[in-house]
Amino acid sequence: MITDxxxxxxxxxxxxxxxxxxxxxxxMTENKLAEAxxxxxxxxxxxxxxxxxxxxxxxxxxxxxEHGIIQKFYETTAAVYLIDGRGMPLEIERYFMPxxxxxxxxxxxxxxxxxxxxxxxxxxDVEDFAKALDSAIIDAAHNHSRQRxxxxxxxxxxxxxxxxxxxxxxxxxxxxxxxxFLVPTSKRKRS
Numbered sequence: 001m002i003t004d005x006x007x008x009x010x011x012x013x014x015x016x017x018x019x020x021x022x023x024x025x026x027x028m029t030e031n032k033l034a035e036a037x038x039x040x041x042x043x044x045x046x047x048x049x050x051x052x053x054x055x056x057x058x059x060x061x062x063x064x065x066e067h068g069i070i071q072k073f074y075e076t077t078a079a080v081y082l083i084d085g086r087g088m089p090l091e092i093e094r095y096f097m098p099x100x101x102x103x104x105x106x107x108x109x110x111x112x113x114x115x116x117x118x119x120x121x122x123x124x125d126v127e128d129f130a131k132a133l134d135s136a137i138i139d140a141a142h143n144h145s146r147q148r149x150x151x152x153x154x155x156x157x158x159x160x161x162x163x164x165x166x167x168x169x170x171x172x173x174x175x176x177x178x179x180x181f182l183v184p185t186s187k188r189k190r191s
Contacts, residue, residue, distance in 0.1 A: 001082055001084055001138070001141060001142070002081055002082065002083045002084065003084045003087060005088065005089070005092065006054070007054050007055075007056070008083050008085075008088055008092050009092065010050055010051065010054045010056065011056075011081065011083060012092065012095045012096075013047070015037065015039070015047060016047050016050065016051055018037060019033060019037070019044070019047050019048070019051060019057075020051070020056060020057070020076055020081060021152075022036055022037075023057055023074055023075050023076045024075075024076045024078075024079050024080070024152045025152065026075075027060045027061070027073040027074060027075040028073065028074060029071045029072060029073055029074070030044050030045055030048060030071075030072065030074075031071070033048070033074075048074060052074075055077060056076065056077060056078075056081065057074050057075065057076050057077060058074070058075060058077055059072045059073065059074060060073050060074065060075045061073045079151075079152045079155050080141070080144075080152055080155050080156055080159075082137065082138055082141050083096060084138050085134065086135065086138070097127075097130070100130040100131070100133070100134050101126055101127065101130050103130065103133065103134075104126055104129045104130035104133055105126060107133065107160075107164070108121065108126070108129065108178065108181060111181035112181060115180075115181055117180065117181065119177050119180060119181070120177075121177060121178075122177075124175075125175045125177050125178060128174070128175045128178075129174060129175055129178040132167060132173050132174055133163060133164075133167065136162075136163035136164070136166045136167050137159055137160065137163040139163070139166065140158075140159045140160075140162035140163045140166065141159050143162060144158060144159055144162075
C-alpha cells in the first residue's frame, strides 16, 4: 500500500508502472526489460534506478556472462502496488484517475451485460463509482498479504471481487445509476 507522496510520484510515470507490472511476473535484466518495453537500455536503467531507490524493486540475483559482464536481475518487492489516493494531493489523484475510470467502466460494462440492462451514464456517475470502487479496493487489499509465489492477477481479481462484494453490502455509497447494476431490482424496491 503506497501512502507516501514521494513513492506515489514515482509511479505517476506510466512506463515505471509497466516496468513494475513486468517485474511482478518474473525477474528480468535491464536488457530484457528494454526489449519488452521497446526502450533503450539507458532509458530502462534510469527507470530502474528510480524504482530501486524508492524500494519498489530490488536486485534478486547477479549472473556473470561469457564476457565477464555482470547481469542484474530485478524483481518487485510486492506482487501488487496500490496507491491510496484518499490522502494524496489532487494533482497525484488526477494522474491515476484515467486508470481508475477505465477500471470502473470495464466493471460497469460487464455488469450491464450480466444484468441485460442498458443505462446512460454521465461522467460524474463514472467518476463517483471509480472513487467508491478505488476506496473499496484499497480496503480489500489489507486482507491480501503477498506470498512470493502468488499470481499477481489472481491477487488483483480477489481484491476486485472483495471490493465489489463490499459495495454490494453498502450500495448507498454508489451513484443511483450504478447501484441499479449491482443491486437486483427486487431488493431496490424493498429499500
